[in-house]
Amino acid sequence: xxxxxxxxxYDLMSGIGFNKTDIKKEADCFVLNTCHIREKAxxxxxxxxxxxxxxxxxxxxxxxxxxxxxxxxxxxxxIKREPYIDMVIGPQSYHQITDLIxxxxxxxxxxxxxxxxxxxxxxxxxxxxxxxxxxSSYLTIQEGCDKFCHFCVVPYTRGPExxxxxxxxxxxxxxxxxxxxxxxxxxxxxxxxYNFSSNNKQYKLSSLINELNRxxxxxxxxxxxxxxxxxxxxxxxxxxxxEKLMPFLHLPVQSGSNQILASMNRKHDRDYYLSVVKKLKxxxxxxxxxxxFIVGYPGETEKDFNDTINLIEEIGFVNSxxxxxxxxxxxxxxxxxxxxxxxxxxxxxxMQSILENIQIxxxxxxxxxxxxVLVENKLTNQEKYFGRTKYMIPVIFDANNCKPGELIxxxxxxFNRNNLFGSYNSYKIKAA
Ligand code: SF4
Numbered sequence: 179x180x181x182x183x184x185x186x187x188y189d190l191m192s193g194i195g196f197n198k199t200d201i202k203k204e205a206d207c208f209v210l211n212t213c214h215i216r217e218k219a220x221x222x223x224x225x226x227x228x229x230x231x232x233x234x235x236x237x238x239x240x241x242x243x244x245x246x247x248x249x250x251x252x253x254x255x256x257i258k259r260e261p262y263i264d265m266v267i268g269p270q271s272y273h274q275i276t277d278l279i280x281x282x283x284x285x286x287x288x289x290x291x292x293x294x295x296x297x298x299x300x301x302x303x304x305x306x307x308x309x310x311x312x313x314s315s316y317l318t319i320q321e322g323c324d325k326f327c328h329f330c331v332v333p334y335t336r337g338p339e340x341x342x343x344x345x346x347x348x349x350x351x352x353x354x355x356x357x358x359x360x361x362x363x364x365x366x367x368x369x370x371x372y373n374f375s376s377n378n379k380q381y382k383l384s385s386l387i388n389e390l391n392r393x394x395x396x397x398x399x400x401x402x403x404x405x406x407x408x409x410x411x412x413x414x415x416x417x418x419x420x421e422k423l424m425p426f427l428h429l430p431v432q433s434g435s436n437q438i439l440a441s442m443n444r445k446h447d448r449d450y451y452l453s454v455v456k457k458l459k460x461x462x463x464x465x466x467x468x469x470x471f472i473v474g475y476p477g478e479t480e481k482d483f484n485d486t487i488n489l490i491e492e493i494g495f496v497n498s499x500x501x502x503x504x505x506x507x508x509x510x511x512x513x514x515x516x517x518x519x520x521x522x523x524x525x526x527x528x529m530q531s532i533l534e535n536i537q538i539x540x541x542x543x544x545x546x547x548x549x550x551v552l553v554e555n556k557l558t559n560q561e562k563y564f565g566r567t568k569y570m571i572p573v574i575f576d577a578n579n580c581k582p583g584e585l586i587x588x589x590x591x592x593f594n595r596n597n598l599f600g601s602y603n604s605y606k607i608k609a610a
Pocket of ligand 1: 368
């Protein structure tokens with residue numbers, strides 16, 4: 179979502195004459211769009227500002243703006259602690275960035291804009307065309323979360339659930355497709371909680387997917403990130419009705435232990451999660467699931483951990499993320515007694531090795547097979563191209579005759595844990 183927000187911040191700023199530069203030392207304005215999910219996010223921001231200060235030691239100071247979830251969480255504390263920062267702008271207030279810059283240029287007055295102004299934000303963004311011209315584009319449809327998992331800061335930094343108007347989203351999708359996008363990834367912190375009503379009609383994520391599925395020039399549809407509780411029957415049915423919806427779903431479970439799921443306030447248990455995956459597999463046999471896992475959550479016993487390992491082996495998750503629990507200030511889990519770090523590291527190592535083996539075995543199954551790839555770009559200074567499979571696996575391949583945006587069949591000749599490698603022999607297939 180930060181990538182989407184960064185692009186939209188750029189769209190706004192280009193309206194008042196700013197252009198992107200790769201030469202940091204030449205920047206007149208430095209925007210650091212931050213994420214609060216990772217550990218020590220706040221400290222990393224101050225380190226980065228230290229580097230900016232050093233770069234500009236002998237030249238005119240740029241306007242320094244901290245946006246995103248760290249800005250929201252830390253608010254004006256940031257300006258007090260580091261006076262080199264000129265503005266702090268939360269993720270629901272970045273539509274104000276151009277007005278604030280113009281005011282700053284006039285009055286040199288520092289700003290802290292961290293109110294939850296999400297309706298106004300999307301109303302303003304609607305008027306500014308989304309300039310992304312990527313083959314695969316993100317499109318935010320929903321923000322915030324009402325689930326309040328005990329380890330997570332999102333409900334505090336992004337605010338309550340908000341769903342954008344259906345029509346606004348479809349217009350933005352058409353705009354992206356006319357700019358060349360062939361794949362749209364619908365985004366939200368809790369994307370499958372999307373729920374918008376207008377004129378007595380209710381629109382859900384399934385309504386959006388069905389509508390996008392009808393657009394001729396669009397080849398692939400994805401959505402992320404989902405909560406198991408919001409995998410409703412109408413959404414599951416999309417895997418049957420919508421051939422452009424890719425057979426790959428990121429569905430975080432976090433733990434395979436009922437005791438830990440309850441302690442995390444996840445609002446689902448292991449059996450419920452398994453029942454959702456079963457339904458999906460009945461309706462789309464080739465579907466693959468990826469997940470996030472937290473290891474060493476407060477109170478996690480050896481048995482709880484083994485329950486998670488069993489679940490991983492039962493489902494065969496591909497391409498998943500796993501982390502040791504680290505407390506986020508202000509969340510209920512932050513005041514719980516933490517587990518032994520040595521034990522948690524041991525468990526993480528075991529889990530990652532199992533996940534890695536599943537991934538390697540899965541990638542191996544592509545060897546010598548033809549695999550459908552959406553071509554995204556040509557690699558710089560090489561006769562090689564980059565694309566992704568239906569399952570989001572990156573593919574790097576030789577080809578002398580293909581174009582970004584094409585769906586082609588690449589013969590896979592080698593692999594590693596994260597990538598497939600192959601060649602394209604101009605045997606084209608139709609869009610899925
Ligand atoms: S559902 Fe996701 S975004 Fe919401 S609180 Fe839980 S982990 Fe955070």
